[in-house]
Amino acid sequence: MITISELRKVYRQGKREIVALDGVSLSVPKGAVHGIIGHSGAGKSTLVRCLTLLDRPTSGSVEINGVELSSVGDKEIRQARRRVGMVFQHANLLDSRTAGGNVAHPLELVGTPKAQIDESVARLLGLVGLAGFENAYPAQLSGGQRQRVGIARALAADPDVLLCDEPTSALDPGTTDEILDLIKELTVRLQLTVLIITHEMNVVKRVCDSVSLLEAGRIAEHGSLKEISEHAESRLAQALLPLPAVAEAPGQTVLDIMFSTETVHTPVLSSLARHFDIDVNVLSGSIEPIGGQQFGRLRIGLTEATDVAAVVQYLEEAGASVARPGSDTGEALQ
């Protein structure tokens, strides 16, 4: 379990203060995968550096399984760092070392006996589906295999938390899915706590149990995928269920409707049309499985004469969530 409380990081450039993290609080239980989405400059790298103790937070705390990370002294810092395994975008393997040599590296650095290292390397490569690849060099491996080695190396020190920084951004879609499935499987099997920094909503959909939107150093939105997908005004929900090209609807009142598992299969729109004796114009829509459950989003147009407040109330009473689409939509997060 990782608990981040009121984390602040202020950089100073001469007289100027740059607030990179502005009170980030977040809790992820053991065995869960949490995604962090954010635009460039939101504070993602700073958060990674604070969690890996490459940077000291200005204030706030990071606790891993009840142990406070941010207050450890310089002497214990190496030990504390071992609690967080790091997976990078480009695997960052040492080209001069074999796959086995790369996985062995962090164990060698802390003086683990040779026999124990050999046993760990074989076990870890087996765990990531690379049994028998001990002697292959990174140049002889595919991008996905290199990332598997990177994951095995991150697990070598038996960490509690796996911190994955854009782990699939350099991979093709098929390999991305394989690596994400591996991360999910390892999370459950080893009871890890996983944080994935990503800009890809597909990563969130496939592997995350919960997600946060980091904006200007603050958590602007967060929740489980189910909680988020039930709120039509949530930008994360809109990014999870982006609408295909939306048709213009001159002279109509446009509404976005989010349907959750319970309502996605009920004929809400036809009953709406019957109830109010109106025509409902479907402008765009999508229905997708998110976090193992079906969610839907529809954009509809109503003729201006319709009593919109009554329509919204009717839809909400039917279990849907309704929003008026604005200019700042979740599509921009894609």
Ligand SMILES: Nc1ncnc2c1ncn2[C@@H]1O[C@H](COP(=O)(O)OP(=O)(O)OP(=O)(O)O)[C@@H](O)[C@H]1O
């Ligand atoms: N060492 C530093 N000194 C001064 N300002 C910094 C430093 N590191 C980051 N910042 C500033 O802190 C803010 C957050 O930066 P950060 O690199 O954490 O964002 P990010 O979300 O990782 O962006 P990107 O996706 O582009 O890497 C930015 O305004 C950045 O300019």
